[in-house]
Amino acid sequence: MPIPGGTVTDVLDHRAPEPAVAPDAIAAAPARPSGQGSTFALSSPGRWLLASLAASAGAVHFAMVPSHMESSTVEGVGFAVAGWIQIVTALLLVVRPSRGLLRFAMATSAVFVGVWAVSRTWGLPVGEHAGHPHDASFVDLVAVGLEIALIVLAGVWLSRPAWGSGWSRNAVVAWSVVPIAVVGLGTAAIASPSARNHAHGSHGVGADGSAAGMAADGHVHGGATTVAAADDKGLSKLHNGHQHSTAAEVDLDAATQTALSQQLNQFSALVTRYPNIAAAEAAGYRRAGPFSPGLGTHYGLMGKRVPEDIIQGVDGPMTPMLIFDGLAPDAPLAGFMVTSMVGSAENPPEGFVGPNDHWHTHSNVCIVFKDGVIEAPLGADRTVSVSECAAVRGRLIAVTTSMVHVWTVPGYESPTGVFAEINPKITCPDGTYFAVKRTKEANFNTNRCRNGAS
Numbered sequence: 395m396p397i398p399g400g401t402v403t404d405v406l407d408h409r410a411p412e413p414a415v416a417p418d419a420i421a422a423a424p425a426r427p428s429g430q431g432s433t434f435a436l437s438s439p440g441r442w443l444l445a446s447l448a449a450s451a452g453a454v455h456f457a458m459v460p461s462h463m464e465s466s467t468v469e470g471v472g473f474a475v476a477g478w479i480q481i482v483t484a485l486l487l488v489v490r491p492s493r494g495l496l497r498f499a500m501a502t503s504a505v506f507v508g509v510w511a512v513s514r515t516w517g518l519p520v521g522e523h524a525g526h527p528h529d530a531s532f533v534d535l536v537a538v539g540l541e542i543a544l545i546v547l548a549g550v551w552l553s554r555p556a557w558g559s560g561w562s563r564n565a566v567v568a569w570s571v572v573p574i575a576v577v578g579l580g581t582a583a584i585a586s587p588s589a590r591n592h593a594h595g596s597h598g599v600g601a602d603g604s605a606a607g608m609a610a611d612g613h614v615h616g617g618a619t620t621v622a623a624a625d626d627k628g629l630s631k632l633h634n635g636h637q638h639s640t641a642a643e644v645d646l647d648a649a650t651q652t653a654l655s656q657q658l659n660q661f662s663a664l665v666t667r668y669p670n671i672a673a674a675e676a677a678g679y680r681r682a683g684p685f686s687p688g689l690g691t692h693y694g695l696m697g698k699r700v701p702e703d704i705i706q707g708v709d710g711p712m713t714p715m716l717i718f719d720g721l722a723p724d725a726p727l728a729g730f731m732v733t734s735m736v737g738s739a740e741n742p743p744e745g746f747v748g749p750n751d752h753w754h755t756h757s758n759v760c761i762v763f764k765d766g767v768i769e770a771p772l773g774a775d776r777t778v779s780v781s782e783c784a785a786v787r788g789r790l791i792a793v794t795t796s797m798v799h800v801w802t803v804p805g806y807e808s809p810t811g812v813f814a815e816i817n818p819k820i821t822c823p824d825g826t827y828f829a830v831k832r833t834k835e836a837n838f839n840t841n842r843c844r845n846g847a848s
Contacts, residue, residue, distance in 0.1 A: 436491040439558030439569050440551040445487040446573035447544040448499060450580030451506075452480030454537040457584040468520050476506055496548045503541040503548075510538050536583035540576065628827035632688040632816050643750045643811040653747040658812070660705050661802050664714060665727060667703075672723035674716050682715065682768040686842045687827040688816040690717040690728050696768070708744035710736045717799070719806070719820050721840060728806040728820055733797045743796050751813045753796040762788040 455477035463470025483499050512518065514530050528534075551557060561569065646654065668674045671693070677700065679693040693716040695703075705712045712732045719728040734753070737743035742753035756774040760783035763769075771786050772778050774794075783790040801808035801817050808817040821827060822843035829842045 434492045434555060435559070436487075436496075436551060436555045437557055437559035439561065439566065440547075440555065441488050441491055442570075442573045443576070444496070444499065444544060444548055444551065445484040446576040447540050447547070448480045448487060448503075449484035450576050451503075451537050451540040451544070452477045452484065453580055454533060454540070454583055455480065458533070469518070472509075493552060496552045500545045500548045500552075503544045507538055507541050507545075510534060532586050533583045536579060540580065543576075626827075627821075627825065628829070629688065629816075629818055632827055632829075643813075646748050646750075650748045657706070657746055658800070658802050661714070661730060661800065664703060664716070664730065665803055668716055668727055670723065670727065671718050671721070671725045674718070674727075675723075679716060680767050681840075683770055684840050684842045685721050687822045687829055688818065688820055690719050690817070690820045691721055691725065692717055692731055694768070705732060707732075707734060707736075708747060710734065710743070712743075712745065714800075717820075726806075727803050728801075729803055729808075729817060730800040731797055732800055733795045735795055737796050745796075745798060746813070750811065751798050753798045754815075755796055756794045757792060759791045759794055760786065760788040761791055762786055 455473045458473045459470050459477065462473050479502055483495070483502070486495055487499070509518070513528050517528070558566075558569070668677065668679070671691070674693050678695055678698060680696050682692045682694045685691040695713075699713065703714060705714055712734045715731040715733065716727060717729040717731060718725040720726070732745070734743040734745060737753065745751045745753060758776060758778040759770050759774045760772040760778050761768055762771055769788075771788070772782060778790060780790055798813055799815060799817070801812055801814065806817065806819050808814045808819065810816065810818065818827075822829075824843075826844075828844040830839060830844050
């Protein structure tokens with residue numbers, strides 16, 4: 395088609411020229427802010443400090459894997475996973491840092507700190523130690539401290555990634571002391587006694603189930619050597635959970651030991667008379683409380699007295715309660731709990747010859763008579779109001795009579811002493827000492843073992 399006024403070429407030749415771009419205009423274009431876009435310019439001081447924090451925390455977690463795997467596969471795997479996450483994060487922080495990586499380091503560290511807080515407050519919801527809070531120790535406090543520092547400092551470098559890149563050589567050399575100190579702190583935590591005994595509650599357990607080198611209060615006495623042989627399976631929690639003080643046995647001179655042995659021989663008749671729960675119930679004894687690991691099942695006479703069962707003490711008659719290892723009719727006799735009407739919490743009775751019988755009392759005990767047995771559903775040695783006790787139809791006892799355990803039954807002699815509060819030979823059916831926490835629903839359990847609550 396003919397084009398008015400000229401040819402196609404003429405029209406194209408008269409197009410408006412494109413504006414030229416001056417070279418200095420290109421040079422003046424604003425630079426992309428550091429840390430944005432495809433690259434993340436994290437300074438060298440930032441890389442090495444954040445990497446040292448992540449790597450040190452990961453190394454601590456790796457060091458904990460063997461001891462935790464031995465007692466709980468879930469915990470062992472958890473420590474291994476945490477360790478790998480932190481070690482890989484540390485490597486990436488050095489070779490390929492990014493905003494996403496810093497955010498990931500902050501998030502995972504926050505998760506690890508949260509899991510630690512739960513494990514120390516309520517206990518983990520899974521694993522062999524589910525529902526049983528751990529004690530805080532140096533090694534885990536160091537790991538948590540490293541993770542908290544990583545969260546804070548990663549946030550700082552996330553907002554100012556170039557911070558430190560313009561430092562002088564002397565400033566960088568001085569700064570290098572910080573990541574070295576972080577690695578040193580992690581190494582000290584791994585080498586500490588708390589790391590070696592971390593999964594064992596710092597209590598070794600002998601072949602007989604006893605806490606090696608431990609007195610009933612959970613402390614080492616008389617220069618005994620602590621042996622971290624295996625997980626104590628919750629035994630140390632029973633020691634630490636008691637509200638009254640105990641002490642180690644002391645050696646007795648020959649005369650005192652003879653007099654004490656004569657006193658303890660009075661229990662021989664009870665061992666013969668009440669070999670199991672069936673025999674005790676036939677004589678009128680009734681259960682007082684649940685079966686508890688380390689403490690057994692207590693049976694009493696509910697206000698009655700059998701004259702031939704009375705034990706003569708230094709300062710008067712003492713009433714024995716029977717302790718059985720289990721709840722079934724054939725559960726064997728394991729020991730005794732002796733009560734005395736003499737003395738008080740401030741002025742305990744003389745009781746037995748010698749200084750080893752450490753008597754105690756309990757306060758604020760709500761007693762409930764239910765189905766022919768005595769229950770203490772609200773526990774002891776805690777704040778319990780009259781209204782709380784009335785709500786479970788109980789009677790509140792401000793202070794109990796003085797009492798002490800006696801472990802003289804053949805086969806059940808406590809390795810921690812004749813008058814020890816806890817007998818390690820009395821375990822839960824699965825061989826552990828883990829107990830159900832008292833809750834509104836678990837108040838009247840007949841078995842306080844975690845694996846056998848009823």
